[in-house]
Structures are given as structure tokens and as C-alpha cells.
Amino acid sequence: MKSNPTQLTDNLVLIGGGHSHAIVLKLWGMNHIPGVHLTLISDRTHTPYSGMLPGQVAGFYDFEETHIDLRVLAHFAGANFYHDTVINLDLENKQVICEKHSPITFDNLSIDIGSIPQKSNISGASDYAIPAKPVAQFLTAWKNVKKTIKTHPKQPYSLTIIGGGAGGVELAFNMRTCLLNILENANNLTLNLIHQGNHLLTGHSHWTSKKVQSLLLENGTNIYLNETVIKITPSSPHHYRITCDSGLEIRSDFVFLVTQASSPQWIEKTGITTDKKGFILVNNYLQSVSHPNIFAAGDIATMKNYSRPKAGVFAVRQGQPLFNNLQSIILGTKLHSYYPQKFYLSLIGTGNKKAIASWGSLGLEASWLWTWKDYIDRKFMDRFKNFSSMKPEKNNNIIDVIITLKNEVILNKAQDKKELENKKFMPCNGCASKVGSSLLQKTLQRLDINQNPEIIVGLASPDDAAIIDISEQELLVETIDYFPSFISDPFVFGQITTNHCLSDLWAMGAKAHSVSAVITLPYGVDSVLEEILYQLLEGCLKILKQNQVSLVGGHTLQGEKLGFGLSCNGFILPNRILCKSGMQPNDKIILTKPLGIGTLLAAEMIYQTKGNWIDNAIQSMLISNKKASEIFLQFEASACTDITGFGLVGHLIEMMKASQVSVELNLDKIPILIGAIETIKQGITSSLHPKNLDNETYLTVNKNIKKSPNYSLLFDPQTSGGLLASIPEENADRCLQELIRAGYTDSQMIGKVIHKSNKITCQLT
Known part of the structure; x- marks a missing residue:
């Protein structure tokens, strides 16, 4: 007997993809509550893990090793992923206000958006300094800094870091490591560290502070203590003057801001109760003291009963209790208190694959500490990878939890009908959910369809x-x-x-x-x-x-x-x-959008894609074909169609049949979405792909071409795909240029029309 469908009963919205929410989503995927409409709103698809960012700056880790893919994680959790920036809350109507989306309604809300460096008290900081947070912006800026220095590696450069806490100190160590591998002469690097206090690493032990200061001085870093930066001004193009209240002035090519944490300004405007610095004030349940249906964790939250620094270790520790209390408030069960530890271990990387351990009044430096730190960080990140192999855990707090595990996706090797029938079938969505073209043709041929005389184009001549x-x-x-x-x-x-x-x-x-x-x-x-x-x-x-x-x-x-x-x-x-008919010999064939939607969406279903690949595919699908149609008309297109479920070959064959011509395609010219080659190489195709392969009989190709992933993408079903048009040869180049100017930047001339042959063929060159 088929079970009754689950009804959606609660709107739970998570704002931000910080450490706490990443853990909540992971746990939710393992122990979800049926009926909860869970939504994650994030302004980025990949969220950074702070513990590994200094190592990424040094070059020890790459982007994927240090970032959690929120699209994949949200998919595992069964959550909706909204790629947008939150700018306000309407607490009276229980709505989240975003830049792009219309107001998003919630029953319960959780906020984990981190913090940003304080810069309101430094004139010019907003214009001339590079803040360490948001991390995505910092990493983009750091990439540009490295690019500039790589372009002129013989020139001298000066970098200044404002802020001598753990974040500033680690940046100083790891930036030096990276840049010394770029510059031809180590003496050409000047690194300055400015700190308000009389010793570095405020809040850590005296030994740790002195040890860090000693190591920085040994490697040539200039340290300025008891200095408060009040102004940053340009002294010349791309050079800046940093002015302190003492009168000290420092010239620098690049200025980085790693000052005290501050809250985004929109938080205070919402009316939710905050502390004096604008952070959301929460009780022991991580629940807003003014709005019990709102929770907060990580740097954006301040616990009313505990004074703790803004450190990633607390965000990680808050993940499990936040998850428990979000589920408890939905289920109407008792909330449980979270008690943050008083002392916590800090492992500070020194840029040379060594680390300093700081625990209360104790401190230690050793190379094995870096190995230990690396192990801890990688183990944490492993929790957010390989979701397809993860098994659900038992949740003793929830009765009758419904867990849905992934099914197999149809691979492109399953072309044989018998093999296809034996596969566990996982239907794809979007335009890949269509039935095959051969099924439609056979069915329509069996029907006696009357067509009124005023129908110019209909089933008798489908378009x-x-x-x-x-x-x-x-x-x-x-x-x-x-x-x-x-x-x-x-x-x-x-x-x-x-x-x-x-x-x-x-x-x-x-x-x-x-x-x-x-x-x-x-x-x-x-x-x-x-x-x-x-x-x-x-x-x-x-x-x-x-x-x-x-x-x-x-x-x-x-x-x-x-x-x-x-x-x-x-x-x-x-x-x-x-129309699809009208193609003429020697016409050029132009495609306006890249292929790969079908394989990417199929890969996403089984956690084998990357968030930025899907972001890019979405941007392609959001491009309207209206302007392209107008351009094709302007340049006297002889035939046109849009590429959807039957793939490029399926729709091209419809055009060739209607026009009684053949076509030569240049496989190398066909535009392809980022990531589609990788997923096709894994054998991941959509459920409609095997049906589209029936059209192979119209293609003349050699065995080597069939091995190319580009060839397989010819049969990939597209959702909101591009237009395919044949253009008179004398107009084709100008048409392509106009398409690119109009924003269809992936447009390509992919082949040409040739004379009719005994058999409609598609030559791939």
C-alpha cells in the first residue's frame, strides 16, 4: 500500500551559511522532520571554513578544500537554497527582506551570518582598505594582489595589516609565506602590522603573545603597538598613507583590515534586541531574548549570560545545540541550554607548517601542532563531502522520521533497452522529464486528428x-x-x-x-x-x-x-x-547558449556537482531568447528553433527534415557549460538522454568522435536552452557579433547547411 504523502506544515528559514548552520543542515539531512519547509538564504554558494583560510592564503590549501558547498549541503538536507542577500527583517509580518527575492515568510528563523571588521572609526577604510570579511570579497582582493605582484615580481611592495588579534597575526605569517614564493627578492617585501593594544593577541597568554611577536620580528615584520589608525588616504594611484592618532604615518601599497568584529547595520534596524555592538542578544537556548521564534549563532550572536570572544570554535560548538533547539521548537518539546566552555584551544598557524597552541595560560610551538591542526581541520571539512555515501542516524526525539535516500541516476552506458529496464529508474525534472520524440511520433501517427483550415502550423506540420x-x-x-x-x-x-x-x-x-x-x-x-x-x-x-x-x-x-x-x-x-523549415545550403548555423543543463541537473541529484556549476547553469537559463530572436530576424534567418528536451541533435534533425537538407557540425565549436564535461566523463546523464540517443541513426561519425564527451552532450536535454538558427552565409559573421554584443556571450557558429543527401546526416568535424 502506498504511504500517504507528507504535508508541509512549517516554514523554517535559515539566514546565512556560517559554521553553525552548516552543521544544522548536515544534521537535518540525517534526522529531518517531515513536513518542515526548510529554506537556506545565503549570499554565497560556498561558505568558508575559518580554520583553514590562513592556510589558503599561504597556498597550502585550494578553494575547494577550505569551502563548504552550500548548494550540495542544502540538497542533502532537503532544504530550498535561495541565493540572495538579506537586507532587513519585517518582524511584525514574520518576513525576511532580500535584495532580489520578494519577502520570504517564516514561522521560525535562525541567523548565522558572521561578522565584519569594524571600520566606521577609520576615515577612508571603506574606500581604500581590504577587509578580511566577508571572506569571499577578501579572497577575490587577495587574488588580485597576487596577480599584481606576479606581473612585476622585481618591484618592492609594502603590505599593512590593521589589527593584531589572532586573525591579523595569522594573515601576517601566511601572506609573507605566499608572497616570498612570488617575489624574486625577499628584501622587496615590507610587511607592517598595526595594533591598538600594548601586546599582540589580546585575550591570549603572555607567553603566546611574546612568542608570536618574536617570530614576526624574526621574519622581518614591522610591528606597531599602541597605535590607533584614524585615517587612510591615497598618496598616489594605488598607494596609500595610513595615519595614526600618534602622528605616525605609514606608506603602503595594500591595506588589510582585521579589526574588532562588528555587526551588519541592518540587524539593528529590525527591532530585534541586540547588545551595545549591534549583535543579536540570545539566551542559553541560542534564542533571541526578544523574539522566541528567532535563533542566532556564531559571530552574529552574543550570549546574554556568557561573555565570550567572536571565535570560530564557538560557532562550531553551537551547531548541535542549535539543531536540537530548532527541532524542539517545531515539535513543541523542551529546549536545552548550551553552555560555552570558558577556555578553548587556539592553534595559530605561523606560515611555515608550524603552529602555536594557546590554552588559557599555557602555550606551545611545534611542527607537530600544525600536523594536528591540519588533521582536525580536514576531519571537520570531511563532514560536508561525499553525501551520497552518508547514512542516516537515528533520531530518538522524532517518531516516524521519513528518510529519503538517493536512487541511482541513469548513466549513459544504459543505452541497451534490457539494461535500461533493469536499472533502478530515477526520473529527472525540468525539460528532461519529457517523453522521447519517437514515442510522440508513433503515438501521433496512430491518431486521426482533424485540423481546421485556419490552422497554418499545427500537428500536420509541427513546429x-x-x-x-x-x-x-x-x-x-x-x-x-x-x-x-x-x-x-x-x-x-x-x-x-x-x-x-x-x-x-x-x-x-x-x-x-x-x-x-x-x-x-x-x-x-x-x-x-x-x-x-x-x-x-x-x-x-x-x-x-x-x-x-x-x-x-x-x-x-x-x-x-x-x-x-x-x-x-x-x-x-x-x-x-x-519556422524549422527553410534552411538553405551554405547557411551558417548559430547556437546562442551552451549545452549541459541535463547532465548538470542529473549530477546535482546525486551530489556529484559543484554549487558554482549550478549557479552558472541557472544564469544561462535566466537569459531570455527574445533579443536573440529579434537579431536573427534582423539578419534574415532562414530557420530557427529553441533547444529543449530533445537536445541539440533532436531539434536539429527536426529542422533538417522540415528543410530537406543535411548539416555539418564542428564539435569543437559547440559551447558547453562549466562542469558539464566533468559530469559527462563520470557517465552521468539525465533520464531522457537514452531516448535522445535514438537519433544517433541520423549521424555519421567515427569511433574516436563518439568517445568525446562533447559528442555525448549533443543529446543532452536542455531547460531554457538557447536558440538554434540558420543564417545566410553573407550575414552570419555580423549576426554572431551582434548576438555577443547583446549579451549572448556564449554564442557560436557551430556548423553549416549542406545539400540534401539520400540520408539525412550530421557530419562532425
Whole structure:
């Protein structure tokens, strides 16, 4: 007997992907509560682990070793991932205000967004200094610093770090290590460290402070104690003057800010109770003292009953109790107190694969401490990798927990029908959820379909949209598309789906007029479903407004998961129609967007992709095909279609059949999304890919070409893919240049049309 579907009953929103929330998401994936609509909002896809960042600066670690992929982690947790920046809270209406999304409703909220260096008391710091946080911005700036120095490695350079706490000290050690490997002469590096206090590492033991100061002086770092920076001004282009209240002035090429932690300004504007520095004040449950449905952890939180420094160790320790209390408040069970330790171990890397251990009044320096630190850090990061092999843990606090494990995805080796039938089938979403073209053709051939005489383009001569003669001046164009959600953010899903559905009109050269929506909502209570529907339709309306198209109606129903589609209406002049037929010999073939959506989305389902790959794919899907259609019309395109579920080859064959021509493709010219080659090499393809391979019979290729991952991507189903058009040879170069200028930067001339042969073929060169 089939079990009853889970209903969504609670909106839990997490703001920020800090250490505590990373642990919460990991634990949630292992022990989730059915019915919770969990959402993570983060302004970055990858969140850094602070313990390894100094080592990354030195060059000991790469980006992936030091960052947690939040898209993958959110997917494992069953959470929606909203890539956006929070700018405020509407506490009265229980809504999160973001830069891009419409207000996001919550029942319970947790905040873990870290802190930023204080710079309001230093004139010019906002314009001329590089803050150590947010880390993503710092790493981008540090990359540019290294690039500048690598370009001129013989020149002298001066770097200044403002702040002599643990963060500033570690940067001083590790920046020197990195730059000495770039500069041709070590004497060309001047490193300055300015600190307000009379000794470094305030809060650590006297021995630790003296040891760090001694090591810095030994390696040539200039240390300025009891100095307060009041102003940073440019002395010449790319050179700065740092002025202290004592009158001390230091010239520097680069200035880094690692001062005391401060809170983002928007926190205080919300009305939530904060401490004197603007950090959210929480009780022993990590719960806001003013709003019991809001929790906070990490640097952004200050515990009312405990005075502790802003250190990553506390954020890590708060992860488990935060997870327990978030689940407890949803379940209505007793919250449990978190008691932060008074003393904690600090391991400070000195840039030479040695470390200093600081524990209360004790301190020690040794190379084995670096080995130990490296082991601890890597072990922590291993918790957020290889999700496909992780097993659920028992949660004694929850009864009847429903855990969904991954199924196998169909690999491209499963082309044989018998083998395919034996596979455990995992259907993909988006346009990859279509049925195969051969199934459609066979079914339609069995039907006796009457076509009214006013239908100019319909099932008798199928194209991207139907065309109906309604007046002498213009023709009516109609199309429909629908598919289940392939992305956890309904606002973005609404935008992509709207682009995808309208694309059939653009491919015909039509002007869109109005749409009706078809929506499937997951089972749940009205308050949760309202939020999903609101975000979905807001995304849809955003695209419709950009194109001056009206939403005129629709139909909603409930099902197992979110689905969305549009019936689209438009108009076209009889002499402006772009059809699949019309390709002429010697025409050039242009594709406006890269391939790879299908394999990337399939890889994401089994945790085999990277967040930035999906970010890039989403950006491609968000690009409208409207302007490209206008450009193709401008340069007299002879035929056009959009690339969707049947892949490049499937849609190209439709054009060749309708035009009675053949085509030569240049495989190396076909644009491909970042990461798609890697996932195809792993054998990861979408569930529609094997059906698309039926079209191989139309291709003439040699065995070596078939081994290329580029070849496999010819059959990859696309969601909101690009336009494919044939352009007269004399117009093709100018057309391509105009497309690139219009923002279709991945556009490529991928082949040419050749004369009709006995068999429609596709030559790959």
C-alpha cells in the first residue's frame, strides 16, 4: 500500500551559511522532520571554513578544500537554497527582506551570518582598505594582489595589516609565506602590522603573545603597538598613507583590515534586541531574548549570560545545540541550554607548517601542532563531502522520521533497452522529464486528428508553436509547456520556466501577448503553500513584466511535488515567421547558449556537482531568447528553433527534415557549460538522454568522435536552452557579433547547411 504523502506544515528559514548552520543542515539531512519547509538564504554558494583560510592564503590549501558547498549541503538536507542577500527583517509580518527575492515568510528563523571588521572609526577604510570579511570579497582582493605582484615580481611592495588579534597575526605569517614564493627578492617585501593594544593577541597568554611577536620580528615584520589608525588616504594611484592618532604615518601599497568584529547595520534596524555592538542578544537556548521564534549563532550572536570572544570554535560548538533547539521548537518539546566552555584551544598557524597552541595560560610551538591542526581541520571539512555515501542516524526525539535516500541516476552506458529496464529508474525534472520524440511520433501517427483550415502550423506540420489565421493583418501563435521543479528556489524556478515557455514564441519570431498558468503545489497547509505559490508567481511575473506580457488566468492543483507551466499566446506578421523549415545550403548555423543543463541537473541529484556549476547553469537559463530572436530576424534567418528536451541533435534533425537538407557540425565549436564535461566523463546523464540517443541513426561519425564527451552532450536535454538558427552565409559573421554584443556571450557558429543527401546526416568535424 502506498504511504500517504507528507504535508508541509512549517516554514523554517535559515539566514546565512556560517559554521553553525552548516552543521544544522548536515544534521537535518540525517534526522529531518517531515513536513518542515526548510529554506537556506545565503549570499554565497560556498561558505568558508575559518580554520583553514590562513592556510589558503599561504597556498597550502585550494578553494575547494577550505569551502563548504552550500548548494550540495542544502540538497542533502532537503532544504530550498535561495541565493540572495538579506537586507532587513519585517518582524511584525514574520518576513525576511532580500535584495532580489520578494519577502520570504517564516514561522521560525535562525541567523548565522558572521561578522565584519569594524571600520566606521577609520576615515577612508571603506574606500581604500581590504577587509578580511566577508571572506569571499577578501579572497577575490587577495587574488588580485597576487596577480599584481606576479606581473612585476622585481618591484618592492609594502603590505599593512590593521589589527593584531589572532586573525591579523595569522594573515601576517601566511601572506609573507605566499608572497616570498612570488617575489624574486625577499628584501622587496615590507610587511607592517598595526595594533591598538600594548601586546599582540589580546585575550591570549603572555607567553603566546611574546612568542608570536618574536617570530614576526624574526621574519622581518614591522610591528606597531599602541597605535590607533584614524585615517587612510591615497598618496598616489594605488598607494596609500595610513595615519595614526600618534602622528605616525605609514606608506603602503595594500591595506588589510582585521579589526574588532562588528555587526551588519541592518540587524539593528529590525527591532530585534541586540547588545551595545549591534549583535543579536540570545539566551542559553541560542534564542533571541526578544523574539522566541528567532535563533542566532556564531559571530552574529552574543550570549546574554556568557561573555565570550567572536571565535570560530564557538560557532562550531553551537551547531548541535542549535539543531536540537530548532527541532524542539517545531515539535513543541523542551529546549536545552548550551553552555560555552570558558577556555578553548587556539592553534595559530605561523606560515611555515608550524603552529602555536594557546590554552588559557599555557602555550606551545611545534611542527607537530600544525600536523594536528591540519588533521582536525580536514576531519571537520570531511563532514560536508561525499553525501551520497552518508547514512542516516537515528533520531530518538522524532517518531516516524521519513528518510529519503538517493536512487541511482541513469548513466549513459544504459543505452541497451534490457539494461535500461533493469536499472533502478530515477526520473529527472525540468525539460528532461519529457517523453522521447519517437514515442510522440508513433503515438501521433496512430491518431486521426482533424485540423481546421485556419490552422497554418499545427500537428500536420509541427513546429515550436501553432499558428492560426485569425485576421488579414496578423496571425495567432499558441504554445504550452510544463514540467516538475528542478530547482529548490520557487522564485528562480518561476523565472526560468517562464523564459522556457515564452521561448517557443521567440523561436517563431512572434510577439508574446498573454499567458495562463498551470501549477501543481505539494501537499501542505495553506500558510506554507501560500509562500511557495507567492514566490513562484512573483518569479513568473518578473519575466512577464520585462516582456510586457499579461498573466490572464490559470489552474492549480496539488500533487507530490511542485510543477509549473504556461500556455502562451502571441501574434506574428505573416512575413515575419521563423519556422524549422527553410534552411538553405551554405547557411551558417548559430547556437546562442551552451549545452549541459541535463547532465548538470542529473549530477546535482546525486551530489556529484559543484554549487558554482549550478549557479552558472541557472544564469544561462535566466537569459531570455527574445533579443536573440529579434537579431536573427534582423539578419534574415532562414530557420530557427529553441533547444529543449530533445537536445541539440533532436531539434536539429527536426529542422533538417522540415528543410530537406543535411548539416555539418564542428564539435569543437559547440559551447558547453562549466562542469558539464566533468559530469559527462563520470557517465552521468539525465533520464531522457537514452531516448535522445535514438537519433544517433541520423549521424555519421567515427569511433574516436563518439568517445568525446562533447559528442555525448549533443543529446543532452536542455531547460531554457538557447536558440538554434540558420543564417545566410553573407550575414552570419555580423549576426554572431551582434548576438555577443547583446549579451549572448556564449554564442557560436557551430556548423553549416549542406545539400540534401539520400540520408539525412550530421557530419562532425
